[in-house]
Amino acid sequence: MYEQRVYRHDIKDRDLVSFQAVVKETDLYIRALKNLSVEAVAAINEVRGPLEDYIRGHPIFLHSLEPLPVEEDAPEIVQRMAKAARMANVGPMAAVAGAVAQMVGERLLHLSSEVIVENGGDIFLKINRKRRIGIYAGESTFTGKLAIEVEPGQTPLGVCTSSGKVGPSLSLGLADAAVVIAPSAALADAAATAVGNIVKAEKDIDAAIELGRQIKGISGIVIIAGSSMGAWGDIRLVKT
Secondary structure: OOOHHHHHHHHOOOEEEEEEEEOOOEEEEEEOOOOHHHHHHHHHHHHHHHHHHHHOOOOOOHHHOOOOOOOOOOOOHHHHHHHHHHHHHHOHHHHHHHHHHHHHHHHHHOOOOEEEEEOOOOEEOOOOOOOEEEEEOOOOOOOOOOOEOOOHHOOOOOEEEOEEEEEEEEOOOOOOOEEEOOOOOHHHHHHHHHHHHOOOOOHHHHHHHHHHHOOOOOOOEEEOOEEEEEEOOOEEEEEE
């Protein structure tokens, strides 16, 4: 089911060109030095094709809520998703949005030195100057008030969000937003799901952060639930 992504209209800097690339369920909002929409659609097809073929032969990969082993010769996207799922102890599809965002972004970096790819709240970015990524947490009072500041030296980077209240992605928790940053967007996506799954109430924020800290490769976490927020790691929060 399509859900309007109203947060895409909140971009304030105008030095990059913004465009959309859509193939089936994949709906990317991309910013780069020039319009690469044609190339982006081609990249999506290049990334999605092997994944779709693999799922046709391994339907459990689509539905499992637990990590799965995959063959050594499995497509690259399948291997990235499976590895992230193992590290975060979730099903492999928990990593799909982040994996697609990063693999499309990597292809576009051959044509633009600065690329930001947003895929339903999961972001891959490689930037040339300091940028701020706003945190969207639905009806929470924190929405529109906080952003994550990212320096060029931190990128390439994945900044991924899971929510039990916003968006179509599966979450077993009730967090308004569970945000994870990591060099691997697939891992950030999977870890955001794992962290968000255990937030049933504000009191669970500390336990969720502690869980996230145990996942190797994660560099920062922000969790918003109700009127409470918790953060950990190499992450700079600023007011917007």
